[in-house]
Amino acid sequence: MNTQVDAPPAAPSRDYSAFDAELTHKALNVNMFVRLLAWLKPYRFTLSISIVLTLASAAIAVLQPIVNGRVVIDTILLPDPRSNELPDYGMGEFVYGVADWTGASPLMSAVFVYALLVLVSSLASYGHRLLLSRSTLQALRDLRSELFRKLETKPMSFYDHVSVGRVMTRLTNDVENLIELLTGVLELVGDFIPFFLSLFLMWAISPELTLYTMVFIPVVAVATSLFRKVLGNTYRNVRNAVSSINQYMQENLIGMEVVQLSRREQLNTEQFGERNESHRDYQFHAMNLETVYSSFNNSLITVATGVIIWVGGGEVIQEAISLGSVVVFTQLIGMMIGPVQAVGYQFNTLFRAMASGERIFQAIDWDESIKEPENPVPLPSNVRGRLEFRNMSFSYYMGEEVIHDVSFTVGAGEKLAIVGPTGSGKSTLIKLLARFYDFDDGKVFLDDVDVNHVASVDLRQRVGIVLQDFHIFSGTVLDNITLNNPGISREDAMEAAQIVNADPFIRGLPEGYDTFLSERGLNLSQGQRQLLAFARVLAADPEILVLDEATASIDTATELVIQDALQRIMEGRTSIVIAHRLQTIRECDKVLVLHHGEVREYGTHEELMALEGIYYTLHELQFQDSRIAAELSGDTGVERVQPRDDPTTEEPDDEDR
Amino acid sequence: MAQFGQYTPPVYRRQRIERARPSLKHLAHLKRLFPYAYQYRVKIVLGIVGLIAIQMCGAAMPMFMKTAIDSLAIKDPDILMPVLGIFAVVLVRSFISVYSSRMLQRVAISSSYDIRKRFFSHVQRMGSAFFNRFGTGDVMSRSSGDIAMVRRVIAFGWVQVLTFIFSIIVGLSFMLYLSPTLTALVLLPTPFVAFLGITMSRRLFPMVRERRQAMDDVTSFTSENLNGIRTVQAMAQEQQEIGRFDDMGTRYASLVYRTTKYRAKMNLVMPFISIFSTLLILGYGGQLVVDGVITVGTYTAFFAYMYMVTGPIGQVGGWLSTFTSAAAAAERLFEVLDYEPEIEDDPRPTASSQIQGRVEFCHFSYAYPGATDEAIHDISLTVDAGETVAFLGRIGCGKSTVLRSLVRMNDPAPGMLLIDGEDVRAYPLQQLRSQVALIPQDPFLFSLTIRDNLTYDEPDRDMPPIEHAAQLAELLDAIDEFPDGMETVVGERGITLSGGQKQRATLARGLIRDARILAMDDCFSSVDTRTEERILGRLKEVRQGRTTLLVSHRVSTARHADRIFVMENGRILESGTHAELMMKGGYYADLEAVQSNQDQDRERKAALLKNLDVDVRVVNG
Numbered sequence A: 001m002n003t004q005v006d007a008p009p010a011a012p013s014r015d016y017s018a019f020d021a022e023l024t025h026k027a028l029n030v031n032m033f034v035r036l037l038a039w040l041k042p043y044r045f046t047l048s049i050s051i052v053l054t055l056a057s058a059a060i061a062v063l064q065p066i067v068n069g070r071v072v073i074d075t076i077l078l079p080d081p082r083s084n085e086l087p088d089y090g091m092g093e094f095v096y097g098v099a100d101w102t103g104a105s106p107l108m109s110a111v112f113v114y115a116l117l118v119l120v121s122s123l124a125s126y127g128h129r130l131l132l133s134r135s136t137l138q139a140l141r142d143l144r145s146e147l148f149r150k151l152e153t154k155p156m157s158f159y160d161h162v163s164v165g166r167v168m169t170r171l172t173n174d175v176e177n178l179i180e181l182l183t184g185v186l187e188l189v190g191d192f193i194p195f196f197l198s199l200f201l202m203w204a205i206s207p208e209l210t211l212y213t214m215v216f217i218p219v220v221a222v223a224t225s226l227f228r229k230v231l232g233n234t235y236r237n238v239r240n241a242v243s244s245i246n247q248y249m250q251e252n253l254i255g256m257e258v259v260q261l262s263r264r265e266q267l268n269t270e271q272f273g274e275r276n277e278s279h280r281d282y283q284f285h286a287m288n289l290e291t292v293y294s295s296f297n298n299s300l301i302t303v304a305t306g307v308i309i310w311v312g313g314g315e316v317i318q319e320a321i322s323l324g325s326v327v328v329f330t331q332l333i334g335m336m337i338g339p340v341q342a343v344g345y346q347f348n349t350l351f352r353a354m355a356s357g358e359r360i361f362q363a364i365d366w367d368e369s370i371k372e373p374e375n376p377v378p379l380p381s382n383v384r385g386r387l388e389f390r391n392m393s394f395s396y397y398m399g400e401e402v403i404h405d406v407s408f409t410v411g412a413g414e415k416l417a418i419v420g421p422t423g424s425g426k427s428t429l430i431k432l433l434a435r436f437y438d439f440d441d442g443k444v445f446l447d448d449v450d451v452n453h454v455a456s457v458d459l460r461q462r463v464g465i466v467l468q469d470f471h472i473f474s475g476t477v478l479d480n481i482t483l484n485n486p487g488i489s490r491e492d493a494m495e496a497a498q499i500v501n502a503d504p505f506i507r508g509l510p511e512g513y514d515t516f517l518s519e520r521g522l523n524l525s526q527g528q529r530q531l532l533a534f535a536r537v538l539a540a541d542p543e544i545l546v547l548d549e550a551t552a553s554i555d556t557a558t559e560l561v562i563q564d565a566l567q568r569i570m571e572g573r574t575s576i577v578i579a580h581r582l583q584t585i586r587e588c589d590k591v592l593v594l595h596h597g598e599v600r601e602y603g604t605h606e607e608l609m610a611l612e613g614i615y616y617t618l619h620e621l622q623f624q625d626s627r628i629a630a631e632l633s634g635d636t637g638v639e640r641v642q643p644r645d646d647p648t649t650e651e652p653d654d655e656d657r
Numbered sequence B: 001m002a003q004f005g006q007y008t009p010p011v012y013r014r015q016r017i018e019r020a021r022p023s024l025k026h027l028a029h030l031k032r033l034f035p036y037a038y039q040y041r042v043k044i045v046l047g048i049v050g051l052i053a054i055q056m057c058g059a060a061m062p063m064f065m066k067t068a069i070d071s072l073a074i075k076d077p078d079i080l081m082p083v084l085g086i087f088a089v090v091l092v093r094s095f096i097s098v099y100s101s102r103m104l105q106r107v108a109i110s111s112s113y114d115i116r117k118r119f120f121s122h123v124q125r126m127g128s129a130f131f132n133r134f135g136t137g138d139v140m141s142r143s144s145g146d147i148a149m150v151r152r153v154i155a156f157g158w159v160q161v162l163t164f165i166f167s168i169i170v171g172l173s174f175m176l177y178l179s180p181t182l183t184a185l186v187l188l189p190t191p192f193v194a195f196l197g198i199t200m201s202r203r204l205f206p207m208v209r210e211r212r213q214a215m216d217d218v219t220s221f222t223s224e225n226l227n228g229i230r231t232v233q234a235m236a237q238e239q240q241e242i243g244r245f246d247d248m249g250t251r252y253a254s255l256v257y258r259t260t261k262y263r264a265k266m267n268l269v270m271p272f273i274s275i276f277s278t279l280l281i282l283g284y285g286g287q288l289v290v291d292g293v294i295t296v297g298t299y300t301a302f303f304a305y306m307y308m309v310t311g312p313i314g315q316v317g318g319w320l321s322t323f324t325s326a327a328a329a330a331e332r333l334f335e336v337l338d339y340e341p342e343i344e345d346d347p348r349p350t351a352s353s354q355i356q357g358r359v360e361f362c363h364f365s366y367a368y369p370g371a372t373d374e375a376i377h378d379i380s381l382t383v384d385a386g387e388t389v390a391f392l393g394r395i396g397c398g399k400s401t402v403l404r405s406l407v408r409m410n411d412p413a414p415g416m417l418l419i420d421g422e423d424v425r426a427y428p429l430q431q432l433r434s435q436v437a438l439i440p441q442d443p444f445l446f447s448l449t450i451r452d453n454l455t456y457d458e459p460d461r462d463m464p465p466i467e468h469a470a471q472l473a474e475l476l477d478a479i480d481e482f483p484d485g486m487e488t489v490v491g492e493r494g495i496t497l498s499g500g501q502k503q504r505a506t507l508a509r510g511l512i513r514d515a516r517i518l519a520m521d522d523c524f525s526s527v528d529t530r531t532e533e534r535i536l537g538r539l540k541e542v543r544q545g546r547t548t549l550l551v552s553h554r555v556s557t558a559r560h561a562d563r564i565f566v567m568e569n570g571r572i573l574e575s576g577t578h579a580e581l582m583m584k585g586g587y588y589a590d591l592e593a594v595q596s597n598q599d600q601d602r603e604r605k606a607a608l609l610k611n612l613d614v615d616v617r618v619v620n621g
Helices: A030-077 A082-085 A091-102 A108-150 A158-159 A165-203 A205-215 A216-254 A258-259 A267-319 A324-365 A424-435 A458-461 A477-482 A490-499 A504-506 A526-539 A555-568 A584-588 A605-611 A614-620 A625-633 B025-031 B034-037 B039-074 B080-121 B128-133 B138-177 B180-187 B191-227 B227-236 B238-290 B296-338 B399-406 B428-433 B450-454 B464-472 B476-482 B497-512 B529-542 B580-582 B587-596 B601-613 B617-620
Strands: A387-397 A402-408 A415-419 A443-446 A463-466 A544-548 A575-578 A590-595 A598-603 B359-366 B376-383 B387-393 B417-419 B435-437 B516-520 B546-554 B563-568 B571-576
Touching: A030 A082, A030 A108, A030 A165, A030 A324, A030 B296, A091 A108, A091 A415, A091 A584, A108 A165, A108 A324, A108 B191, A108 B238, A158 B227, A165 A205, A165 B191, A205 A216, A205 A267, A205 A324, A205 B464, A205 B497, A216 A258, A216 A267, A216 A324, A216 B080, A216 B138, A258 A267, A267 A324, A267 B039, A267 B080, A324 B039, A387 A424, A387 A590, A387 B617, A402 A415, A402 A424, A415 A584, A424 A575, A458 A463, A463 A526, A463 B128, A477 A490, A477 A526, A490 A504, A490 A526, A504 B399, A526 B516, A555 A575, A555 A584, A575 B497, A575 B587, A590 A605, A590 A614, A598 A605, A598 A614, A605 A614, A614 B387, B025 B296, B025 B476, B025 B529, B034 B039, B034 B080, B034 B476, B039 B080, B039 B138, B039 B296, B080 B128, B080 B138, B080 B296, B138 B180, B138 B191, B138 B296, B180 B238, B191 B296, B227 B238, B238 B296, B359 B399, B376 B399, B376 B571, B387 B399, B399 B417, B399 B435, B399 B516, B428 B435, B435 B497, B450 B464, B450 B497, B464 B476, B464 B497, B497 B516, B497 B529, B563 B580, B563 B587, B571 B580, B571 B587, B580 B587
Parallel strands: A415 A575, A415 A590, A463 A544, A544 A575, B387 B546, B387 B563, B435 B516, B516 B546
Antiparallel strands: A387 A402, A387 A443, A590 A598, B359 B376, B359 B417, B563 B571
């Protein structure tokens, strides 16, 4: 097939570049976050318990140093007269209560209380983690499903412009990033509880000493934000390097055969090496900054401890506070500075996840869809199959009509061949019939029902379409025939395969109908794929058959088998075939010649031959040389190129788009 | 909040997952990473020295604290020295820590760089059997995700282990110095920790592996589904597919939850053991203070040292899961790296450096790896230098295999395939593939400029030969129409070519080499017959004196050849010139009749169909 494509489209009516663009770049997008929280709503009960648990766990964890410092040191080891004036949050009472009740020494009671606190706080924290991860995982599972549901039902115009790779990223990486975000943020909530509790406890013991400690918080905060700013750029470089590595690798893997045949292994290893090196160097750079930052952060806690001992020590000597209180302070300081540092560490994750969240919601919000009727008219269970196109005009892009005022009728059980040079709009017509696109100008009737009043799912179940490219899904041959439709039994599928002459070759496969097919695994020939496509559509048993005949040349013997199969599936069905082979055209009752989106000739083969018009010319050229046909019909004859986001990427056989 | 009203989440149910048999072997995968780190041993040693110094600094801290607290206990105001000591230690420690973690991280980054480099060049040597087993997505995820995971374990994993060990050693020494009895008591639970840690890691390994697999499943399902979205929608199977996706998403979520739960359990159990020690110090140590055996300062210092010993134990869960994930990643990496290239250079190639172009098949047979049937059975034929031969036959008859063997894309047994009288294996691969040009069946272009694509094998070519090749492949007119001519980028980041254009570009890429032997593997399937005839006609002129092998299923292509071999089921059915074969009236003649006369009536075609023995094998091959 010598492909001729449509003129490069002008600006699409919808800005698809927005789908690919990097979005707002805001580090904190509150709107997005609120929407994300909405997904947690069904799990709010689990989540509230989890938050209660983390509160409890934090509160109890903060009490542990109190038992050690205020009770053990201040009342047992070095009894301090001022101890009674300083708060111990009932821990003293608790310990001595236990001592009175059990008769054990105060020290042993303190040990017991301490053990109890540790036990309860660990259990609470364990429960918190489980419930938190359970609810976020469930919520994001739901979100992912919803995203998939939305994408799965997007119309063709969407997939014509947006690459599958980008859509994939949203479903995989972006959702994974959100899992990190949600768990990260919610754990941060857990981290900040000890922060406030420690602050409160410290303030109650010694406001002055607390103020000294608090000096360190802005220092950590400022240092963190400064480092992040510098690191942010570096990390962006690292990310870009990663994607450049991946891109290079992927292309090489796909084109490995060419690489090896061109003896490029050495050169490509070098080129890959350059990318690999720049990735390494950016990582070095990031790491150099990171080590300074983390070393600075780690030192701060110790410096703060020194300050507490220095200042607190002075107060102990002046008998302002007890020694135990200073010990409590040295142990609580970590709980205060820790969370502020954690925010710093989490910042990159948060930033990345915010962007992911935006992309996900953008995809969910993308409002492009086929207009479904509000009150769909159900098609009768027995569709007779009369089809009518009435005054159909259509353009993919504003102002560039590819179908002009096309009207024709296919009677029930009739077979119509559509022929025409490439780019004449043949494929577009059948895509409109299947409602892959919305159309406003013109109507299509199926048994006198306007298809725009029918639910698209209902319509597509009645109209079976064989596309040029047979897409193999990973699964058995059987799965590929039934497409996992539970309504099609194994027997149905095998019968369909038999009718279309696919049975012999399937039985010849290692495991027959249960042979596993995959994208790169077992290679099926063009002819085999075509037969499977027939079997697939036949198994679905549609009332109307629409077929885009494959153009790639197939060896003659196989072609004959396919012709035979084609004849059988058209039997008794209203059929529309985009035909490239004379034999196929001869099977049909009527021929419609389409040129530049207009119906130019219509009639039986004999009638059109007598006309000596376009059909006659095409016939003389054996329907093969579309290049010459195009020349004859006044086109330049030179293939035009498609813009990069054109739908036909990777689909060389799809000629009309 | 609105969207929730419309959406009912599927019922979350616990998935039953068969528990894999626990095994200790998994950590052995990590051992294989050592050679990669070994070359950086100087850095490693320096880094480790730094780590020891950091631990020593860490150990000094509680001693200063102890001095300060003891002073405070007796109300001695002289705490300047210990506080200054603390500050000094902090300063020294931060410098050492920056330095040593840089050393160790450099090692990790450099090793992962080396692994990635090796991975790439290794994959480039792989043949079709490899790519049948590992799909593109699979190799990609190994090269990105798994290498990153391995890097993490080199960067932090074993540093954690070392820190853990030093921390224990240092902590223990100081504890022993302060109070041997207490130390002995604190150490009691350690064996339990070790035991538990190993058991848990063993269990975790299969979980991590399964979880990764589940993610891969989600990814490949999505990719396939979206690539086939037209089919799914045309067959109205969206709901069906959404249901399957839900199931996969749920399975993945439950597997993630399972590992999270297990990790949380590890995090719960491990600190519990260290708590045991804390309580001992609190109780027994406190008693010693009351009895006046030790001071309060010693008591608090003891706490600090105990954390040095038990603190890392609390993190055992954390690093075990890092190690376990890394072991799973290393396993996946080495699965690829261990894969032996199917085709390799003879260590001492003996053949001459200039190929003349005589090709001989001597009782040539070939079976694809894993296949039970031979694709080629015992073919013997000779193609003289300068001759043009065509292989004709149905799909799967073995004609492509013949051509691919010529450039060693498949390796036949020795002695079966000779070029200029020498075994193909005797030629260095580089030389063989540069002097024998195979134009493959599937057109593939890189997202580079047209020029870079045409000169892919030899980027430094001048313009005239490039234009000449493009001219031969009838591509020059099309190139002139491109926005930037020869410099137009094609593919994902540029313009998309039609099937025919791609195929002719692939053709031009092969022709540019002007090779002694040219093998064209059915590379006109998307090119119409007239263009094909023009191209072949011109090739005949320019390729005077060179060998050409071409594969086709069109008689119109084959008739250009000096000799034609009709193949069936891996054997040669007929051979001869076009005229001879036509005279013979066999398969070839029948095929010619069918192909040349499109306007056959059905009966005649049916008769031919019968003649051509169209049966099970027709489409099966």
